Amino acid sequence: MLFMILCLKGVVLIVSTMDLKRKATNLQNLASGIHPLFMTFNNKVRKDVSKIEEFLEEVLCAPKYLKPSPKHPVSNTVGIDIFAKFSGYIKNVRPEANETLERGLLKILQKLAEYLYSPLPDEIDENSMEDIKFSKHKFLDGNEITLADCNLVSRLHIVKMVTEKYCNVNIPKGMTGIWRYLTNACSRKEFTNICPSDKEVKIPNSDVIKRLTR
Known part of the structure; x- marks a missing residue:
C-alpha cells in the first residue's frame, strides 16, 4: 500500500532486501524489537501504517506532489x-x-x-x-x-x-x-x-x- 502511494506521487524508490533473522546492527539499534512494517525518518520510528500514511501526506504534499485523496468519503x-x-x-x-x-x-x-x-x-x-x-x-x-x-x-x-x-x-x-x-x-x-x-x-x-x- 505504502509503495503504491509513493509510486502514485512519483517518488523514485530504491528497494533493498533484508534477512530479518540477521538485521544490520544499525537497524537493530534504531528499531529494536519492531517488526516490519515500519518507517524511520530523522531517527524517529513510525510503525503504524496509518501514521506512516499521514506522515507521507504531510511531507509529500502539493503542489510538488500529487494529493490523491478521494472526493467521495x-x-x-x-x-x-x-x-x-x-x-x-x-x-x-x-x-x-x-x-x-x-x-x-x-x-x-x-x-x-x-x-x-x-x-x-x-x-x-x-x-x-x-x-x-x-x-x-x-x-x-x-x-x-x-x-x-x-x-x-x-x-x-x-x-x-x-x-x-x-x-x-x-x-x-x-x-x-x-x-x-x-x-x-x-x-x-x-x-x-x-x-x-x-x-x-x-x-x-x-x-x-x-x-x-x-
Whole structure:
C-alpha cells in the first residue's frame, strides 16, 4: 500500500532486501524489537501504517506532489472489511463454520462489486432525463487512482489469488465491477510495480496455505 502511494506521487524508490533473522546492527539499534512494517525518518520510528500514511501526506504534499485523496468519503470505507473477512475465512480451523465464513466473504465482495458498478454522485445529473443505472468508473472514486485504491487493490489481489489457488473459490464472474476494477488496476504501473507475486503472498502465509492444501 505504502509503495503504491509513493509510486502514485512519483517518488523514485530504491528497494533493498533484508534477512530479518540477521538485521544490520544499525537497524537493530534504531528499531529494536519492531517488526516490519515500519518507517524511520530523522531517527524517529513510525510503525503504524496509518501514521506512516499521514506522515507521507504531510511531507509529500502539493503542489510538488500529487494529493490523491478521494472526493467521495464512501470510497474509503466500501472495501474496508474485505481483508478481515478473508483472514477469518482462510484461518478458520472449524470445518462446520467454513460455509458461513465463505458466504460472509462473498457478501462483502458483492457489496464492493455493486459500488464499483453504481454511478458516483458526480455522475448523476438531477436535471437530466436520462437515468444512469450503471457506471464505468475505473477505480473506487472515479477514473483515477486515489489513496482509497492504494489501501484496497493489492489486498483484493491477494484475496483473489489465495481463494482461487488454495480454497477452490473464485470471485464470481457476475461480480463484473470487481473484475473490471482489477483489470483496470493491472493497466497502471502504480499497481503492477508493487503487485505481490504468488511467492511473496505465499511466504508470510505459509502456515495457513499448508493447512489449506492438505
